[in-house]
Amino acid sequence: MHTCPRAPRREILGWAMFDFANSAYTLLIITVVFGDLFTRVIVGDAPDYRLGNLLWSLALAASYLMVVLVSPVAGAIMDYSASKKRFLFASYLLTVVTTAALYWAAPGYVWVGMLLLILSNFGFALGESFVASFLPDLGPPEDLGKISGFGWALGYIGGLVAAIFVLAVLGEVSAENFERIRWVGPWTALFFLVAAIPTFVWVRERGTARPLPSGVGYLRLGFSRVGQTLGHLRDHRDLAVLLISVFFSMGGIAIVITYAFIYGAQVIRWDESTRTLMFVLVQLTAAGGAFIFGLVQDRLGARRTYSLTLILWISAIVLIYLTPRIADWAHLWFGLDWQAQHVFLIVGCVAGTSLGACQSSTRALVGLFAPRSRSAELFGFWGLAMKLASVFGLLAIGLLQAWLGLQQAMLFCALLFGLALLVARGIDEPRGRRIAAEHEAGLRTW
Template identity: 65%
Template sequence: MQRASKREIFGWAMFDFANQAYTLLIITVVFGDLFTRVIVGDAHQDYRLGNLLWSVALAVSYLAVVIAGPVCGAIMDFSAARKRFLFASYVLTIVTTSMLYFVAPGYIWLGMWLIILSNFGYAIGESFIASFLPDLGPPEALGWISGFGWALGYIGGLVSTAFALLFLGEVSLENFDNVRWVGPFAAGFFMVAAIPTFLWLRERGRPRRLARGSGYVVLGMRRVAATVRAVRAYRDLAWLLVSVFFAMAGIYIIIAFTFIYGSQVVRWDEGTRVTMFVVVQLTAAAGALGFGFLQDRIGAKFTYAMSLSLWLLAVLLIYATPAMAGWFGVEPQQVFLVVGSVAGVCLGSVQSAGRALVGQFAPHLKAAEFFGFWGLSSKLAAIVGLLGIGLLQAWVGLHTAILFCLLLFALALAATGPINEARGRNAAHARRNRSPSTGTAV
């Protein structure tokens, strides 16, 4: 298979560039902190209620993706409608994110519902855009292409969040009238920056006609069931999805709680918060590109496992930040900046390598469906991870609860053992022209 044109690859990667505005501004840097400390504002309880409600809202949105993702993937494969599904998720995210402007202190339920809807649109769109990856080049080039997408995404996050932090200011009740604009700003950035995706990304595949009396939802459920029954033929992909489940559970905790951890445990000032954001974005982009380059040379599995090993170190350092500050006689926020650079490298590399491996193991004619299962595994992980950390921090506090991530990354690393990369690629190639079907070709 030939590599797609540079313009199409760039158009595909621009969706990663665009949607990072949502991830960072809404989930990681600004709105998550705003929700827990200002919208809920239970400082007298160490923000444990706010943290728990934040976890619940995100977990509910990911549960909706778990239910809808594989079925949507099967329908997209059958009807060659990936761009239409992608556009629908894009519109939903933009509209509901812009409405976050109306979430004022005390409007807890409105905030939770808008986060559920906007994060559902964003998260299911991740699976939709990832399903195009196998069309963009041969298996040996997917590591670099996936890494390029992640790296461009982190640059997009850096650009969008830098402007937001410059113009919106700190997260506080006193600055609420300014910082509430974070929703419309993130929505506008996403809307404009993703335009090249819809202009240049090609819809491949041939739509098929439904059998008389059948419907797309029934079709999707039947195709998903057929894929589940055939999972034994894709055992390397199955083990990868198990590993992705544990890895993404840990990563979703880190994404949702890093800046909350910085505010509540490390107690950083505004300057350190901004510096941490820049450090994480630059190191994550470097990790995605650097490990993407390595992946095409030393293998995706080895790269993925090496990244998980680094995560074990990163979580230990996050937990030990207050203690290390005492050992070295410096402030915890200074240590946390160094720790953030390690976590940033891991963040870009694990997600890029995992996505590329799915692209290698997925049969060409079932790419959207298999990436739907990748999304299912990731979002099930988010539910377990976020509810787990939410309940644990309500019991023992956020500082101790972060060690839950150590267990998750250790399990993810253990699950890579049975994966044979060459066997997984051969299985996908042998079945590239075979897929369960319902209906007749147009």
Template identity: 60%
Template structure:
């Protein structure tokens, strides 16, 4: 249910509505919007830098204190408040928009670490792919509900419609607030709360546990290798999440109804990808599933980049007169399948390779790899598009997925799972 709830923020604020609103209306440096795109990438990169700084320490602290749920609740409230305040941003109020995006996206992103750390507690390792896929699939269904309502009720992103579309912030906040309540009512924290020893503080314990884990991380060889791959794949995914609908508006030049069709297409295919590949993963293993999803990503990026070329080929070979914006829907279908399946498979594979008792800490490293990647990917694309334009900058994304695939080749799932199962917490007393 938390996956169901938080997709309202990702889609409405980062992907579909507010990102487009920020670049074209709030900054509004048309016709190419290069400054708006760059400022958007800088705001997101700054928020992910905060997650990179805080995530692993918070993970170590919450593992020790058994307070993951409290930290999750704090991130949830901060996301809701900062997102609701986006209503007050006016065209030209760039600083306020940037500050609120940094705060809200930081809170949302670190909350992803906290909720993911519960995954190893929800079932046996063989079932984690299915459980993760089901959660991610429900997330895309939640995003579909939230964004469909927004597009139907609030309308298009335009200066003429600004007084209505500005309500996207409060609506995303309200959806997250209500839909995540079942998580806090029924989700149980494993183990008893553990106060700090006399003369110690939680913060000092968190840093010490983090240092111990870093020094021993090479012992978890396969998890360490996987995190390198996760870095590259998440760099590419965050580019797609942050710029896909901006790309459609600026490069493809789609009409409003095609934008709505793309949203529905991506949500449905992403849900199918997450749930379907979760089922496949329980039969062929997490690593192989993860590798297949990376190949899907490469195909999707090539289709996005070559949308005009595919349109010309369809006209020449099939004797049809399709517009590029409709061919772009095909690329969106591939991206949707890749988006849901790769994130679900990657999260589940981390869960398989993570020892119990260190889940929040190791998922903090997972979050660190992902958010450091977001900084690298989003800033990289922002700088490249400032010189080359957004259309050609997408090739940077393809290079990232190729690097992710190559980095994951040495991962041995069976060896890594055995290492995780054999680990024992030296500080455990119950």
């Protein structure tokens, strides 16, 4: 059977601590602070910031495209050479160094900000798929949903902890406060550097390195193994269908993560106190959603749980688009003096609940469908699908918002989640698990 005993609690905690650590990057650099700082201050093309938004999308898309090219080959090499921890450590160091250097991104130095953003997000995104490849070794299939959900939930708590310093010490994103808020890069790097240490101390490298064939280097071997996997993906139909669905869903999520707080500043025009409250609410609801849905999916099934989160996402996107109108309708129909920014807080809770749960359920599904001997490689394909989706989503939203404006362009996300839901109907979870078990038992070959 495709199973293994549950790892010690300390090792599971060590693995989850990488989620705790790297969520500081997602929250402070991509979602909340640096994205707003880059578009409104470093580029600063007021009043609609369309050039800043486009350059932001192009930089992130470039970094994700680099991940698409590297991730599967790196995963194949990691599996063959039993070097997951070494590759994870390299991505971690790259992220820490380049994120700290974001201090030097300033008005008049847009290219510096773009270059450092590309490199830091490249390291972060590689690490995200590298650490996920350890998941199948941490427990039997029936526990992977809980373990993945625990990691994602702890990650959102980590993001909240990292944000406390920014809220209390660094202050608001504005040109007047630039000399203080520019420290967001070094602070994020320091938090990531320290909080991820338990991962490298407690998580075990369980694979066994195999000798290289005569006359073959690791790079050639990596491309060869990726070619074999692509040739056999037809035998892993459910994994292939999942990756197509992930392409659409993660394209939508990449847009939301990248533009949610930019949308709040530019469309909703919230004040600093509302932005701060959204900080907290999104982290708490995302942590709760990841943890609760992690428990639910081991009973309901990961595929059904994933589909449920997509329905929540479609609802959230429609509400995001309608937020200003909902405030107007509340006043017109019921005489309620609601501000758009306060309605946006409620919508943020719906999106937050969907956020962690959706990502966690796809990670668990890949863990269920991946033979352990090929886990890093197949999680590399998961990373490829996610980052290729990010390239597509961010380029599309960058062009759409330049043409239609950001509020209209956000509706594109609802289309992406709808397509993901439609494709996910073709996933047969029991069949995918059975095929993975047969490969692990040697009943099927690559």
